[in-house]
Amino acid sequence: MATRYLILILNGLTQGALFFILGSGLTLTFGLMNVVNMSHGAFYLLSGYIAYSIVTSTGNWILAVLVGGGFMAVFGLLFERILLKRVRDGGALPQTLLTVALSMVIADLTLAIWGGTPLTLVVPRFLNPPIRLFGITYPGFRYLLMIVAVAIALVLYFLLYRTKFGIAVRASVDDRETVSALGVRNDVIYVSMFVLASFLAGIAGALGGSYLSLSPGEDSTILTYSLVVIIVGGMGSLGGAIVSAILLGQILSFGMAFAPQWSMFLVFVPMAIVLAVRPQGMFGKRV
């Protein structure tokens, strides 16, 4: 019995790790920079499919993850420069519509290219050895995913709180005009954060596609989970994203095991409670 719970907890942590990688990217753009990005889920799906094609043609999984992330970073850069920048001053509505439109186009084109059958990336044996810990055998890749998530969290923390760039980012969240007057280029900050978020979505797509399956509709499901993570955690808060990603992972894992038909409903309950008490999320600043 205890092993069953242990497995459920580990499953939840695996999910939580993926949610954190996705949510951290979203919380940086959406929460910190106030850039509405509804195409985060579509970025995840697209890079997952690209990584799938690379794995099936070259067999090199690590290359696939890097190309998936890199492709999304370039894609994010182009999208921000060519379209999103134009409507950035127009408020939330045009940004929403533009990114929603982009995600529709991406979802439709991935359906045309990769079809509707669920696909999963093949992880090489040396990255996915069965590991025996705490008396249970668990796929090594899932431990790897958790390690990657922790590494990303550390890098992001370092970037935001220990570098000049991070200081500029956090300062421009509080007072864009002053930071701009001090000689920091706001648009550089915007675009680099957007590229970083796209890169993270890309990495997440390749990682998620390696143990979940990639299929049409997965983009909006993933977007929903990422939104829940950043809403519950609090806009722009890395720590909040970590806590709420783990929480969401556990809720889904235990929900699927004990009340499979109600797990989505169970996601709603903590979200409503958190927002009723703290509308800005667990670790969000009051706006």
Added chain:
Amino acid sequence: MGKKRLSLILGIAVLVLLILLPFYGSRYTITTFTRIIYLAFLALSVGTLVRQGGMISLTQTAFFGAAGYIIGLLGVERGWVFPLPELIAILGVLLMAFILGLVVMRTHGTVFLMLTLALGQICWAFARQNTSLLHGWAGIRGFRPFTVLGIDFTNPNNYYWGALALLLLGLFVLWLITNSPFGLALNGIRESPKRMASLGYPVYWLRVILFVITALYACVGGIISVYATGIITPTTIQMSRTILILLMVILGGSRYFWGPVVGAVIAVWLDVLISQMTPRYNTVIGLIFVAVVVLAPNGIIGLLDDIRNGVKLPQLKRWWNSISAKQSRDSSV
């Protein structure tokens, strides 16, 4: 004055054409217009929140679907007869909107948008996942229109007239709301919530009430929809439906009273045309979306307004700049 009379004559002409539609339109045209009507209710629900409250809600489609599911559970599966399931559906949706409204109205701007998106998605995923009550992907089928006051609504013409009458009633009520002190207070809240609060307006509760009222519109649309299509499934409330509704609101013009209705007419016919022409439907719709947002941010009505007012290109640019400046002021509040 001349302008006003012209639009009045134009309006009456359109109305007469719509009422007489079953006499000259094909069966397909009539069912398409019925579809326009129930989607227009949903578009009015979303559009009113944008226009009156400056809030982009993506939960409204869930209310639309909830009405259908409640009628399905009570009317179709338990055999309750009109008007009991419909009334319970309305009450149920109002209650649901009130509870959700209490939560979502604590947030503003982007957070509101994300939260309502997440709620809408959770409802969709729940409908898809729950097989014991809502039958998962299969949904509920077998809705049959009924006879009320001697009018047989299984006849598509009668059904169309009934739906049209409801839409006109709905628009009239909405017009009353817009011009009531309540509607004006909402406009004030959209422009400056803090100022309205300091004037003593219960900002939070007014916003909750607006949310409940708009949910009612989505609910009526949902009721018309289930009897028109005969079926409710999770696809009824999936994200692409919500997006199509947003497209309607923007296409018509989110700042105009008639925007959602005009947008619904155009978007549904676009939908019909595009799905006949290409299997890459979503790509085309997405690109139209991009074009509207970048080129005509005030929609078709806005565009027509500009043409009528003789706006020349340099002026158009200045106007666009002033609009974007205004909107960013709104969103920064």
